[in-house]
Amino acid sequence: MSGDCVIDQSNRSLKFFLLGKENLEFLSLVPLYIVLFNSKWFFIHIKGIHSSYTVLMGLALCIDYSLLFGGMYVDYNPEYINLFSSFLCQVGIPAVVKISVFRELKLGIIRLLLAIAVCNSHFELTSLPMVDGHEAVLTFFAVSGFYMAMILEERKESPGCFYKSRILSLYPMFLFAVGVSAAILFFLDAHPLISRAQVVEILSNPSGFFIVLWTSVCVVGQELLFSLGGGEGGSLHFISGDMPSIYNHVFLVQAWSLSLEIVFYSLAPFLVRLNSKILLGLSFVSLLFRVFIVLTPLSDQSFFLRFFPADFWLFGFGIISYRFYRGLSKKVSIVDYLAFISLIALVMIAGGVSNTYVPFFLPMGAIVLQPFIFRAFQSLVLDCVVGKVTYPFYLLHYAVIGLFEEYADDPLGWHIFAVSMAAALVAFLIFSPGIGVLRSKVRRRASGNPILGTA
Structure with a gap:
């Protein structure tokens, strides 16, 4: 058999x-x-x-x-x-x-659409000019700004409670995905980008071992690996342009985005308290900085492609987008569904946009459209469920690609997508009950009520 x-x-x-x-x-x-x-x-x-x-x-x-x-x-x-x-x-x-773990996460359908785009950039699912994975992640940041503003302004969580809740949401699943990817790499020598021998070489150097360990376990700073190159004996040095970097020597390549997310989370409780004019001003300065990078030779430097000050505008305008939503009528209209159709269209054609405009095309579209899409789907349970599964899907799909490329004769993109989704659902079922209980305890303690609390 x-x-x-x-x-x-x-x-x-x-x-x-x-x-x-x-x-x-x-x-x-x-x-x-x-x-x-x-x-x-x-x-x-x-x-x-x-x-x-x-x-x-x-x-x-x-x-x-x-x-x-x-x-x-x-x-x-x-x-x-x-x-x-x-x-x-x-x-x-x-x-x-x-445990009501399905009730919290919103904008799940948008998140899944973007996660599929990331998967498509790693292994082709469709021949359509779908948005590149990097720009899809930038759009994730805009969605994150919207969602974090909603959590902080509606729940009135303290910074401490918010930080603990975010850690519980991100870190256990991240460690699980790192463990799965590392096991597949070391035991099966399966990875889309590297071999076991290459990882062993970089880990043989003390500095390489420390950097890879830090960025794999602690997350923060992983985007710097795109700016580091490996030399003889596993030594490290900063690189520029298209020189090969060591970003693919970590167990979870796509987790660089979590580093920027964590920086934003550390600032979010204070950003949501800012006057809209001040927040708009800061966001415009960040946007102008990104435009400057795109139009100058700095765009060829890997360091500036994943640089929080130049990407802050995505989170900032995401918060402004949520404040715009609060001023909308709560009645769903045809405009909301047209906004959703428009976002799908943008995702499907963004890959054909000029390189000069591509960092702004889909993220700006999402910032404008997401208030209407959220209004349309906020009461849909499916949106919550999909949102919960999207995060493990994003973390695990690359390991699945490695397995298919190693063992399948002619892997198909949609096979990879389906198995990645299956793995994400299993991971979700394993972790969500415990995480839901822990987060409820954190919120009860923060409210000073040891018995009652919201899930």
């Missing part, structure tokens, strides 16, 4: 059960059946979402048929369906819902 564990005598590498052909088809179905088997339970226990049931089932059928006609799988195997149904019961999905 192709799903069994076998030893390839040519390279002595272990081919795991999950990489068998039938099992790849089964994993492709995981996102669909997560929705199918759980949607009814959601609507029994969460108020006011009967209309969302129809949306979820319709989406599930759309995913189903799109995968079918896309050649992702040929037929349904009842054994897989029964196996997965049993798995869902055993992992305790009701416990996840009871």
